[in-house]
Amino acid sequence: MGRQIKLLIVYARFGDGHLQAATALSDSFARLGIAEAQIVDLLAQSHPLLNEVSKFVYRKSYDMFPHLYGWVYETTRDMKASSPFAHFLHSFGADELLKLIELERPDAIIHTFPSLALPLITTRLGRRIPMFNVVTDFDLHMRWVHPQVDKYYVATDDLRLQLNKLGIGDNRIKATGIPLRRSFAEQLSLSEREAVAARYGLTPDQPIVLLMAGAYGNFANLRNLCGKLSVQKNIQTIVVCGHNRSVQSELHRRFAMHANVTVLGYVDRIDELMRLAACIVTKPGGLTMSEAIEARLPIFLLRPVPGQERNNALYLQRQGAAFISRSIEELFQAILRLLRDSHHRLAMCRALERLSKESASDRIALDITNQLHIMEEASVPLIRG
Structure with a gap:
């Protein structure tokens, strides 16, 4: 033409x-x-x-x-x-x-x-x-x-x-x-990782659990998981609340004294946080799952709703890239296992790599x-x- x-x-x-x-x-x-x-x-x-x-x-x-x-x-x-x-x-x-x-x-x-x-x-x-x-x-x-x-x-x-x-x-x-923003194709160098971590008040050499606030059936689930993670002194938790200001404000208030819990609103460069994190807890939407795959980020899901999201979740769990939990306690224990078992984490990362389409x-x-x-x-x- x-x-x-x-x-x-x-x-x-x-x-x-x-x-x-x-x-x-x-x-x-x-x-x-x-x-x-x-x-x-x-x-x-x-x-x-x-x-x-x-x-x-x-x-x-x-x-x-x-x-x-x-x-x-x-x-x-x-x-x-x-x-x-x-x-x-x-x-x-x-x-x-x-x-x-x-x-x-x-x-x-x-x-x-x-x-x-x-x-x-x-x-x-x-x-x-x-x-x-x-x-x-x-x-x-x-x-x-x-x-x-x-x-x-x-x-x-x-x-x-x-x-x-x-x-x-x-x-x-x-x-x-699935087509993603170009930023997901960009790797972070060591110096860039340190700069991003410093921007969010994080320590890059300690594991980071990335929580997306929209992944939970109700606020109590999110609060309970944050509470369980907050007492793990060697684990950092970062919660992205998006445009939900009431959830962001309430979490700020509840976890203000926990230096290892960071609460954010809307984040434009979510790809940077995904590159830093050790795992993500989120909803199994197609784009979010693809972003996690591209970032080689093990995926944790809580009771996905029936329809395309549950089918997405079941497919990725069968591939070894995601884990579906039925309760907050099961989710918490699954995260701990990933962070403590290097062989398990490597297996999930390899599954993510097999699914990757750059x-x-x-x-x-x-x-x-x-x-x-x-x-x-x-x-x-x-x-x-």
Whole structure:
């Protein structure tokens, strides 16, 4: 293509992972100088009220009725793209997407969230636009799968094999890993580690347990685990509370006299803390799991909720990269075992290394560009299985 390639990347704000993946891809296309990518929250742009209601229901069902959310997820997991329910789900935003395409004239559509409205408007467009899906979990839901997807980019070779079993050829799948911010590809030197540790008031030669406050069912769980870790004088604990100011304030108050407990709000460079830490306690979202894998950071999970997060957790536990706990005491003992047993820690780190797919965002960007060049030269659509 002699001109600059134009792309639309479709995401949704059901959690931050889809946006983070979209942003990472957009940055890769721009930094590599190979395409101009615009990211769009299609549901928010087309149905703002419905989007806010949907996010509210999603959060509440996820937090208050997790088994209901899990039941819906598993019930629809094997739905076909031709089913009425799939057609209904993908129909939201179709008119807005048509307007965007007519205005922006993109060369392709990339999805980091499975809002596949494009096939529904192909006839109205009068032309076919290539479509690429970047799956942002370690679990495959059939909402991602459609005959008109030109290529899938997935987290693992196991997901590639799952797509193979659905009749999708290897030429339409690439196991790249999930796209992450470029900072996760950067290693810290010894001097950089010392500088980062000093910035947060940490000692780099003592183990650091990184706790993400959103990983717990309630504040009592977080407080109890912090309490257990705080009396371990040779262990440092750092808690990242994000935008939850009330939790941050309460933890500050409770652990102000414990020099080995550091409480933070939102952290932009979470990759630096991951590089310093000995392990992480978090929720098993696809992006967070990928970040931990890239940082070779053993993962601890507390009662993951049913749905894609529990399936992510179960997959990573089977691979030896994560440990699922049913109680705070079991979680605490598992962390102590990791910190005290070098062989166990080495085994988990090797499992993380086996799962690692470095520079996923750049490799996806380059491959999509290459696919578009091939398609333009052939002047025919890719053959679909």
